[in-house]
Amino acid sequence: MLRLDPAFPPLWRSPWAVQFGLDSVATLTAPDTWQERLIHELGTGLPAAALPLVAASLGAPAGGAEDLLAAISPALERPRPPTPTRAVIQVADDVAPAVVETLEAALACCGVALERSDWPGEMPSDRALPVVALAAHLVHPARAAALMASDVTHLPVILAGSRVRVGPLIVPGITACLSCLALTSTDADGGWPLLAAQLCGRPIVEVAPTLLVEAAAWAVRLLSGEGTTTPTSTELVLSAAPAPRFLPHLPHVRCGCRSPAGTATGGDRAVRATSSDPGSERPA
Known part of the structure; x- marks a missing residue:
């Protein structure tokens, strides 16, 4: 469908010039009558296959419609990735219920119908649905390994008080996984696992609710890339800063996540949970 982007409506800046958008992205000088009428049709939308016939009926010369589209192409609506309508939010008991409810409400406002799944517990029954893995500080390695072994696309949303990390979107066998990220962090700092x-x-x-709402909006954008075929994926770090920080990730060479034999156990080597109260644990 060919349609003008509502952000760039046609505006007459003079009796002989029309621009598209208040901050002009394209301008036509002395447009012909057929061009004005075709622009009007593009305001409501035209099937691409119907363009030549409609343009000819309006008096356009051969090739005129294509030339017009080229001239105003910045003002045309771009195809948008489909917004996911369903997802599973997987919740562990390290996140307060009020925080979970705020994030769920924000995701619902973005048009996502959520199913709740608890961790530890059974994997979601519908493996085709992406999983939002909500966690405090980090996703437990056993949890990450279970998602990988189940071949479930998942998106970590990791809460750390004044910061929230969203992503990367993990497509098993294609993108970097959480074990890849742990190995990369260990390469940078040998003390990271401890x-x-x-x-x-x-x-x-x-x-902060504002952080959770922002995290929900970015989560929906990242989930829209489900089925990606590129190994590069992006993690966002949200905080009180004016803009998020974007961290690109690639599969780690030492991770077995893209090998079927290594999928179920690849995440356990990087981080191990302590058996005592983590708030008082001290290295030996």
Whole structure:
């Protein structure tokens, strides 16, 4: 369907010039009558196959419609990825119920119908639905491994008080997984596994609602890329800063996530939970 983007309506800046959008993205000088009429039709939308016939009926010369589209192409509506309408939100007991409810409400406002799944527990019955893996500080390795072994597309949403990390969208066998991210962090800091282990199970009681709403909006955008065929994926770090921080990720060379034999166990090597209270644990 060919349609003018509502953000760039045709505006007459003079009796002989029309621009598209208040901040002009395209301008036509002295448009012909057929061009004005075709622009009007594009305001409501035209099937691409019907364009030549409609243009000819309006008096356009051969090839005129194609030239017009080229001239105003910045003002045309671009295809948008479909917004996911259903997803599973997988919740562990390290996130306060009020925080979960706020995020669920924000996702619902974005048009996503959610099913609730608890961790630990059974994997969602419909493996075709993407899973939003909500966690405090980090996703437990056993949980990440179970999602990978079940071949479920999943999106981590990790809460850390004044910061929320969203992504990357993990498509098993294609993109980087959470074990890949753990290995990358360990490459940068050999002490990362010990530090991360002390956060496993440490609860989050409060997160700013504004951060949760922003996280929901970005989560829906990332979920719209489900089925991606590129190994590069993006993680966002949201905070009080004016803009999110974008972190690209690639599969780690030492991770077995893209090997069927390594999928179910690849995540356990990077981070291990402590057996005692993580708030008081000290390295030996």
